Amino acid sequence: MRYHSTRGGMPPKTFTEILLSGLAPDGGLAVPEAYPQIGAAELTAWRELDYSALAFEVLSRFMDDIPAQDLRQLIDRTYTPKIFGSSEITPVQTLESGLHLLHLSNGPTLAFKDIAMQLLGNLFEYALAKNYEELNILGATSGDTGSSAEYAMRGKRGIRVFMLSPYGKMSRFQTAQMFSLQDENIFNIAIEGVFDDCQDLVKAVSSDHSFKQQYHIGTVNSINWARIAAQIVYYFKAYFAVTRSNDEQVSFSVPSGNFGNICAGHVARMMGLPIRHLILATNENDVLNEFFRSGLYRPRTAGETRHTSSPSMDISKASNFERFIYDLTGRDAMRVRELWQSVDQGGAFDLFGSKLWAQTKDFGILSGTSNHAERISTIREIYRKYNVLVDTHTADGLKVGMELRGDDAHLICVETALPAKFSESIHEAVGFEPTRPVGYEDLEALPQRFERMPVDVSRVKQFITEHSN
Numbered sequence: 009m010r011y012h013s014t015r016g017g018m019p020p021k022t023f024t025e026i027l028l029s030g031l032a033p034d035g036g037l038a039v040p041e042a043y044p045q046i047g048a049a050e051l052t053a054w055r056e057l058d059y060s061a062l063a064f065e066v067l068s069r070f071m072d073d074i075p076a077q078d079l080r081q082l083i084d085r086t087y088t089p090k091i092f093g094s095s096e097i098t099p100v101q102t103l104e105s106g107l108h109l110l111h112l113s114n115g116p117t118l119a120f121k122d123i124a125m126q127l128l129g130n131l132f133e134y135a136l137a138k139n140y141e142e143l144n145i146l147g148a149t150s151g152d153t154g155s156s157a158e159y160a161m162r163g164k165r166g167i168r169v170f171m172l173s174p175y176g177k178m179s180r181f182q183t184a185q186m187f188s189l190q191d192e193n194i195f196n197i198a199i200e201g202v203f204d205d206c207q208d209l210v211k212a213v214s215s216d217h218s219f220k221q222q223y224h225i226g227t228v229n230s231i232n233w234a235r236i237a238a239q240i241v242y243y244f245k246a247y248f249a250v251t252r253s254n255d256e257q258v259s260f261s262v263p264s265g266n267f268g269n270i271c272a273g274h275v276a277r278m279m280g281l282p283i284r285h286l287i288l289a290t291n292e293n294d295v296l297n298e299f300f301r302s303g304l305y306r307p308r309t310a311g312e313t314r315h316t317s318s319p320s321m322d323i324s325k326a327s328n329f330e331r332f333i334y335d336l337t338g339r340d341a342m343r344v345r346e347l348w349q350s351v352d353q354g355g356a357f358d359l360f361g362s363k364l365w366a367q368t369k370d371f372g373i374l375s376g377t378s379n380h381a382e383r384i385s386t387i388r389e390i391y392r393k394y395n396v397l398v399d400t401h402t403a404d405g406l407k408v409g410m411e412l413r414g415d416d417a418h419l420i421c422v423e424t425a426l427p428a429k430f431s432e433s434i435h436e437a438v439g440f441e442p443t444r445p446v447g448y449e450d451l452e453a454l455p456q457r458f459e460r461m462p463v464d465v466s467r468v469k470q471f472i473t474e475h476s477n
């Protein structure tokens with residue numbers, strides 16, 4: 009399997025070559041040259057596999073330059089009941105006939121990003137060790153991504169994480185989750201500013217190319233192809249969990265921000281998984297819903313991006329969306345480059361009325377949105393009806409999914425975080441606080457380890473220099 013850029017300007021690369029790099033040199037995203045096609049016989053055989061074995065079948069098709077035995081070991085080490093809470097890894101719960109919840113948030117940070125990130129940690133460690141290299145991951149976080157990355161990279165050889173977060177601006181739970189890590193290779197840097205300041209600092213450090221090279225600075229952003237690939241697995245797993253034969257179709261509803269999760273569903277569908285609809289749900293930051301409703305893709309400015317009760321979906325642009333448009337154009341890199349020329353300059357593109365717009369319906373994507381009040385009433389309703397508590401992100405997917413499913417026989421709603429992470433909204437909905445999973449009860453009482461710093465690039469660089477030898 010070779011990888012290309014969505015903008016056509018990258019010589020074909022292997023999986024390991026794209027694993028540790030961010031954007032392609034031409035500003036595009038790495039995509040496989042073709043999607044492996046899974047036929048009826050394979051689909052039937054895969055139905056019987058446990059999570060690890062299924063993950064190996066899916067991932068070995070994308071990561072074919074890692075020797076099979078090594079990949080198998082990396083996968084087996086990642087998807088264990090100890091890390092993900094059950095041998096099913098991503099269990100499906102049926103609320104009523106035809107309505108299901110796919111639980112993706114039983115990993116260490118209680119959100120779905122762990123599923124891909126835990127594998128990424130092992131893949132990074134493996135690839136670095138092979139080439140005797142090391143990596144200093146520099147990132148900015150307002151919550152979920154940073155902690156998921158830290159829990160995936162903690163204790164990994166050859167890797168250090170320098171994570172910038174806005175001092176005093178994350179929830180107490182999120183802060184405690186990150187700052188309580190005592191691993192020597194994890195550095196939390198609390199910046200006296202807002203999230204945008206943290207992001208600007210990361211950009212400033214990364215644009216100093218000689219510093220970046222000398223200190224092996226890298227990132228773990230949501231455009232990493234390995235993360236998408238790892239997420240494809242649970243679409244297959246969930247399909248097998250709710251159907252008996254390959255003649256049946258299912259639909260998924262996916263709370264979306266950067267288009268990473270639903271992009272994996274899209275790839276699963278392109279590989280031949282019988283998915284009828286992929287229902288994309290956004291919150292008040294509805295860049296993606298706007299596109300799928302009207303053909304207009306218009307990323308927002310930081311000032312237009314709202315802080316909502318489903319904060320992990322508060323995005324101004326959807327970084328993985330370019331991968332979908334690449335497929336929509338029939339893999340026409342020239343066209344993608346054209347479209348993103350205006351996007352990269354802060355503009356937009358509008359496909360309404362074009363041939364491309366007519367073709368979007370071939371991809372089975374429906375979309376909708378929710379506001380805070382609707383999420384709260386969905387949480388309340390789901391609790392009353394099924395005695396199940398869901399978080400605000402999952403509630404968004406449930407609301408939009410149930411609205412748009414039509415006569416779809418199976419709707420699988422993707423659960424992306426545990427309610428325990430968003431106890432304020434849960435309290436607002438049902439009048440009590442959600443219980444925490446075992447081991448997280450006294451999280452805020454644990455000793456915290458972090459470095460507080462002003463918004464100052466030279467201080468960040470100095471800190472990295474002093475702590476990476």
Ligand SMILES: *Cc1c(COP(=O)(O)O)cnc(C)c1O
Pocket residue numbers: 119120121152230263264265266267268269270320321401424425
């Ligand atoms: C990241 C995240 C999302 C959005 O997923 P994308 O892949 O960015 O679309 C939804 N819910 C939660 C809880 C998340 O952490």
